[in-house]
Amino acid sequence: MKLEYFALTGVLALVIAIGLSPSAIAESTITPINGEISVKKTVIPMSIPEDNVFPWGSVRGQASEFAERYPVIIQIYQGEDPVHFAQVDVKGDGSFEYKFRVRNIDANTGEAINIFQGYYTVNIFKVIPNPNPSI
Helix, strand or coil, X not given: XXXXXXXXXXXXXXXXXXXXXXXXXXXXXXXXXXXXXXXXXXXXXXXXXXXXXXXXXXXXXXXXXCCCCCCEEEXXXXXXXXXXXXXXXXXXXXXXXXXXXXXXXXXXCCCEEECCCEXXXXXXXXXXXXXXXXX
């Protein structure tokens, strides 16, 4: 599975990477549920710079393996503190995408507010076919 973190620049299709460090290494574990399916947990560090100017971020995945009818769960933590949780459907080709606000504008003052800033841990849970049918 390939995971990417991006900020999207408004209506343009331009994609600028903001959060995935080239040295970031995803850690994955697989936990069997029954003889047919398992849960794959992938943990990736994410860093949103203090001077970020992009309003959106997204978690995307191109899954090589997935179990139909099961959503992907995305959990974002800053240290031990839960910050944001989401559930997204997997498309027919195994891909998924979740967009979230990284920056917002205060309607009263017009001032930009950073919703996400600093270092985070992103946990992604995906149901996959059991890699070891004997379990």
